Every structure is written in C-alpha cells, then in structure tokens.
Amino acid sequence: MWEKLYSKNGLAAKHIAQELIQLDVGEKIPRVSDYSEKLHIGRGTVQSALSLLEEMKAIQLEARGHLGTYLIKKDNNFLSEIAGISPLIGSMPLPYSRKYEGLATGIIESFELTGKKIYLTYMRGGLNRVETVRTMRSDFAIVSKMTAEKVLSEYPNLKIIKKLGVNSYVSAHKVFLADSKEEQVRDGMKIGIDMDSLDQKNLSFAEFEGMNVEYIDVNYMQLFDMLSSKQIDAAVWNMDERRMSRTFKTIDFHSSAAREISEETSEAVIIIDGDREKEILEKWNSVEIDKILEIQESVESGKIIPSY
Structure with missing residues (x-):
C-alpha cells in the first residue's frame, strides 16, 4: 500500500x-x-x-x-x-547518456549516504519536468540553468535551490551532420528539432537564424535514426550521447548566440515550488553536491557501474 x-x-x-x-x-x-x-x-x-x-x-x-x-x-x-x-520525488532527463546515468546515480547514492531515500522519474523535455513541479507530481525537477531561468521569468513562485556547476548537465553541444561529406549547414537542409526541449530548440533557432532551412519536429530520442536514414540533414545535440558522437560528423557552432546559450545549458540546477522551500531544503541540505559530482564523474569514466 x-x-x-x-x-x-x-x-x-x-x-x-x-x-x-x-x-x-x-x-x-x-x-x-x-x-x-x-x-x-x-x-x-x-x-x-x-x-x-x-x-x-x-x-x-x-x-x-x-x-x-x-x-x-x-x-x-x-x-x-x-x-x-514520503521520500522526495524528483524528475530528471531520460538517462540516455553516461552523464545522466552518473547524475542519477550520484543523487540516489548521496541521499542514501545520509540515510534518506529518494525516487527519480525520467522524462523528456525540461518544460515537461517543470510542469511536474507545478502540478505537484514531483518535489523537484532537474533542468539546465537556461531552462530554469526561462521558466522563473514566467512562474515567479518557482525557485532554484541548488546549482551543480558547469558541465554537470551537458558536456558540450554541437551540430551533427547526416552526410559526412558536408562541411557546414546550408540553405535547403532539413533540421531536426524537438519542440519539447527548450535547450535544443533555442540552440537550433540561434544557430540557424536567418537561414533558409526546414525544421522537422521530432522527439530527440529519434535524432539518431532520423540522421541515419537521412530524413533530416542536421541536428543540434550534445556530445554525451556516445552513439551519436561516434557515428556522425560534428561541427562547432558558428553563431555567437548559440555558443552563449550552450554555456547556459551545460549546468544542471534543481528547481522547486518556492512555497515548499523549507520542507524540501530540510532533506536536500544534508546532501553534499560535491559527492553527487564525484559519483557522476566515476560513472562517466567507467570506474563504477551506474545504479539508479
């Protein structure tokens, strides 16, 4: 029960x-x-x-x-x-990369070290995870710093209670090309974009602003297959998904706006309903952020097996 x-x-x-x-x-x-x-x-x-x-x-x-x-x-x-x-319930990105597996493992094990349990749910799209906080389906959500600052401007009752530091969320974003012979994105190309992912959407719009490209709305979990089958020509994604980075040619951002956004999307933050700050901080303050990051790095490097 x-x-x-x-x-x-x-x-x-x-x-x-x-x-x-x-x-x-x-x-x-x-x-x-x-x-x-x-x-x-x-x-x-x-x-x-x-x-x-x-x-x-x-x-x-x-x-x-x-x-x-x-x-x-x-x-x-x-x-x-x-x-x-009732333990805290948190919402975080789908653990498709070692970085996210490490983050999930770090959070769960760090809470267990304090004698507390925590439950994580995994959901695509930062805005979807924020909505779980707003509708009380989770106590906190893990999103990028950029997404957090965006939603805080719209929902002032939400609050960032913890910042995990640069590269805790994503190591780096780049443009992935379906055709290895291409050197850059050009007019007429089809660009894969996930409208539920605020980070990926804003990076894409910033990088390809002013270009005559066609945006194809896809679930970001479909990017690999869409690039492989050349249903899309390019997509912005992160280098942490090894299958993507090992398979496709990548190029750096040309847009200064995209490079700036990329920095803001590299940091993971914890966002909550501000009305519940005291209650949630009572549990979060006993957890060492450095310990979470240490475990995350160990999972990424293969020193420990992810457990989440």
Whole structure:
C-alpha cells in the first residue's frame, strides 16, 4: 500500500494528510475545489488522493449531499506518518547518456549516504519536468540553468535551490551532420528539432537564424535514426550521447548566440515550488553536491557501474 504514495497522487495525499490533521472528527472537510486551489493541483488529483487516504484507512469520509463531505474517523498518527514518510520525488532527463546515468546515480547514492531515500522519474523535455513541479507530481525537477531561468521569468513562485556547476548537465553541444561529406549547414537542409526541449530548440533557432532551412519536429530520442536514414540533414545535440558522437560528423557552432546559450545549458540546477522551500531544503541540505559530482564523474569514466 505504501508504494501507492509514490504515484502521482501520492504526493497530493501527503499534503492533504497534513491538512486533515488539523481538522476534528465530525467537521466538514474543505471542498475539492478548495484543496485544488490551495495546493495548485487538479480536482481529479485531489479526489484520487482522498480516495487513497480512505483506502489506507487513515480517514473515513461521509458525503452528505449538498451539505458537503464530513470527516467521520481519522488516525492522526497514521496521517502524520503519511505526511512525513514520503521520500522526495524528483524528475530528471531520460538517462540516455553516461552523464545522466552518473547524475542519477550520484543523487540516489548521496541521499542514501545520509540515510534518506529518494525516487527519480525520467522524462523528456525540461518544460515537461517543470510542469511536474507545478502540478505537484514531483518535489523537484532537474533542468539546465537556461531552462530554469526561462521558466522563473514566467512562474515567479518557482525557485532554484541548488546549482551543480558547469558541465554537470551537458558536456558540450554541437551540430551533427547526416552526410559526412558536408562541411557546414546550408540553405535547403532539413533540421531536426524537438519542440519539447527548450535547450535544443533555442540552440537550433540561434544557430540557424536567418537561414533558409526546414525544421522537422521530432522527439530527440529519434535524432539518431532520423540522421541515419537521412530524413533530416542536421541536428543540434550534445556530445554525451556516445552513439551519436561516434557515428556522425560534428561541427562547432558558428553563431555567437548559440555558443552563449550552450554555456547556459551545460549546468544542471534543481528547481522547486518556492512555497515548499523549507520542507524540501530540510532533506536536500544534508546532501553534499560535491559527492553527487564525484559519483557522476566515476560513472562517466567507467570506474563504477551506474545504479539508479
């Protein structure tokens, strides 16, 4: 049953458990819309979280039609346990490279060294991962510094709590060419671009600005196959994916704007909902960032086997 607390509804159940501790048996609980607004989550998620708490026998509710829903029974000790036991849940990029495998391994093992557990989910697209924080499906998201600064300008309630340093996210971006005989990108070429990846999208637009190229919207996990089959002629990607870097010819950025963006995309940062800063920092502050980076480097160099 505890495994259900690690689902997308589990985090909401944790926070609603904290709210219900404050209510007396016999009281009417807030409306689903009230919880939805206060916790910034969907109504369906609230309903699922309440059902989960009932299923776990932490509470018993009674619907009384237009009068509302009432708290008939509760176990405060159990609610407190649910509210406090749930490990942090983080969202990070798909571990397609040794660098990301190392980052995931470093985070998990560094938390375990402090006696704490952590769960990581893996998702394509920095904006998608940020959305999991905004909708309370994860406690934190790992994105590039560039993506973080972009979303902070749009959502001021979000906050960067940790920076992991240059090259902790990506070693370097370059332009990959399908045809090894080509020396540069030219007008008329088809460029693979993943619109869900803010880093890759902005780098591509900056590098090819003013050129007469055709952008082909693809999932970045398809870039290798699309280049191999020459369905696209070129794509911006990072050098950490060894299969890509060993197979295709690469060229450096010509655009100064792209080179500047590339620097901003090399650093990994931890982004959270600012309203939960104290709660999350209580767990993150016991973890040594240097230890995460040490383990990441060991995985990249092959000294240790990734474990995530």
